[in-house]
Amino acid sequence: MNSDGALERLKREGRIVVVGASLAGLRAAEKMREKGFAGELTMIGDEPHEPYDRPPLSKQVLLGMATADGTALPRRRDIDAKWRLGVPAAGLDMAASRVRMADGDEVEYDRLLIATGVRARPWPNPEEAALDGVFVLRTRGDAAALERALAAGPGRVLVIGAGFTGSEIASACRERGLAVTVAERADAPLVGALGGVVGAVAADMHRENGVDLRTGIMVTALEGDSSGRVRAAHLSDGTTLEAEVVVVSLGAQRNTEWLAGSGLGAGPRGIACDAGCRAFDIMGIVTDDIYVAGDVARSPHALFGYQFLSLEHWGNAVAQAETAAHNMLSTSAERRPHLWVPAFWSSQFGVNIKSVGVPSMGTEIMITQGSRAERRFVGVYGYQGRVIGAVTFDQCRWLDFYEQQIEQTAPFPPPYPTVDRRPEGERPLPADFPDPSVPTHGPTITLSGHSPADRRMTFTPAHN
């Protein structure tokens, strides 16, 4: 049987299994059907819900403008799948091409797509994490519970970690008129993703909007009352802060534990795959029938020196899922690389923040348009004399241009004048990213070198 025949048979009567029934899983499934896959499609998801959208969870839902269960993802087409919801996949037998379910069932596949995403990093002390009033925010259930707690009008909310999600939560609290403290280990919010220059703007936005922002500080312990409700937090400066609601927003952990021992190249930094979304095994050999997409993937990118990137970006999940689906059903000549330029958005304190490229690779930043003081500007990031990323605050209509500059590896600093150039934009500034070896809260883009193997870190299965 030639490979064309095998592909035709796969399309006609093959079995495709998708593990992780969220954004990437759904969009991949839709793409497969669109490409004429007529075989059996199984969607395995540990959450009891059909795929839903997460970005509104920290925005509209926390403001009470949308309900957590009203965020189902719109369907682009019928995918005619067997849904196995509410039971996690617990293991993978690569040799037998089988996924083992937590309830003991086994599901065989001809092609497997892994899209198990990430979960919120929990508060490190399990007893404190279990106190009433302590929340994380990743799922629909998390959002509903947090919204209820905010609606009850707590005296003070403490947000631990000022990455994008933490900042959005603080913004929602202020919009609801709640007192909120944000504690961040770094010197400013968003520094991991956008650096210190932009972080300083973010810090001003917090304070202007009445957030009690405390930077360069760590929460060392949470304290409960006799009924098991959180009542206070202890900070590294020796002070104690009373709070009725604590939201732990310390970034994400990859959902790869279920693959431990499978022989797949999966670890705490994600699952390594090639530009065509095919997973590597632990020996660094690319597999033929296992694909990866979305937040759980680590893949090399041509524009960024073929370093492996992990992206926690909505748009990346969609684009990578579509590429994976395409490649799963293509001959090797028809496969295409995932060349998506990273792009991210956030809205907080009434400002729409967007970024393209990999700002965190930048060593310098130039404010090419607008003004930081007005909270409306474009910042362009440079790395080794080229444009590597850009961020806009309420200036997103220019972003296409800067995306092209990144794709064309245009020179940095940009040698040309632009509309709305201010004195502060005349020359580049140091971008002021923290030392990458010091983890920050949710950079949303993680660079992890050139090796598909994840050996530098030891694999620690989940504590619970």
Next chain:
Amino acid sequence: MTQGILRQILDYSSRANPYPLYQELRATPVFHDGDGPYVISTYHEIKGLLHDPRISSDSRNLTATAGDPLNQAEEGGSDVLPPSFLKLDPPDHDRLRRMTNRPFGPPHSPRRVEQMRGELGGIVTGLIDTIAAKGDPARIDLVEEFSYPFPVTVICRLLGVPPEDEARFHVWADTLAASLDPDPDADPAERAKKTEGARMELGMYLAGLIEERRKNPTGDMLSELATGQGPDGTMSTMEVLSTAALLLIAGHETTVNLITNGMLTLLRNPEHLERLRSEPNLAVPMVEELLRFEPPVQLLPQRSTLADIEVAGVTIPKGSSLWLILASGNRDPKRFEDPDRFDPDRPDVQHLGLGSGIHSCFGAPLARLEAALALSELARRLENPRLLEDPPPYRQNAVLRGPRHLPVAVDGIRAA
């Protein structure tokens, strides 16, 4: 490439169908002839330039305007008023547009346009009722009797011009519109005098109304513009004036032409007219396809370069004038499959008809609503409409292109 292709495009004889010339032009995505403007005719290049911060909309950045044959025909060139935000760059553009948007769209006024739906429907019904009562079914001029009066009435209601003054407003708007569409036989000096007179009267009238609204705000756009106290402060009277004039001018001729081009296209494609009659909801995708297929703003002639820039392999020097031929980009086969076919079912119709980037049409939600209501109602109420002249007579203007008259015959007009 023929030497005079720009001249040909501007020449009245190509008004009814400029599209073959655009096709010819696209063979040279960046066309430059002598000291004329750099003419961009392909979709991706136009789109790129509309998002390029090295491009200015402020004509003060032009080093050479001499070769620009459209310059005299430009609207709103009154020296009395400060430039409207259409002709400004950030940050002034952004500030004025934000302040104008506050009483118009989300996030501050998410319902202004939607709340006009009923009123717009009423105006449409009234206009068609008048045709039914007074018109001659054997010859109705849809421009004169429908497309023309409709948008001016809408702008009046939006701004808050009192109903008893609407008639005067129509006269000024007509005179200003005529100045965009010079009648070759009329005496230019005479015309200029009339235009200047209308502009003055309109300006005085609006200034008076603004003063009145400042004292007694009534919730309409003009009151809000005159008294609004957002994070950007309040507009000066001059700024309110030039903004109101911009809304009137930018929202008038364009919408007239969209509705007229729409009816013309539907009469040429009766199967789509019939579909629209039975499914009024089709009006929404149809309007999008119309904005691609027959865009009322054919080209943007007022951009300039702030730096030397490279487009499709051609270096355009700093200070050059650019023409972005939106209507040509909309028919670029590299972007749209079978571009010369009118196909309201196109899945991905991201046309350039309303511009793109920071100057993209401010009135877009209103324009879309007006056109959808107008076309679906005309389709529903006109019985067996037939085109009496094809092509119909066009206006002079090559930028704001559209028929001067659209004569149709009908068997009758259905009740509202």
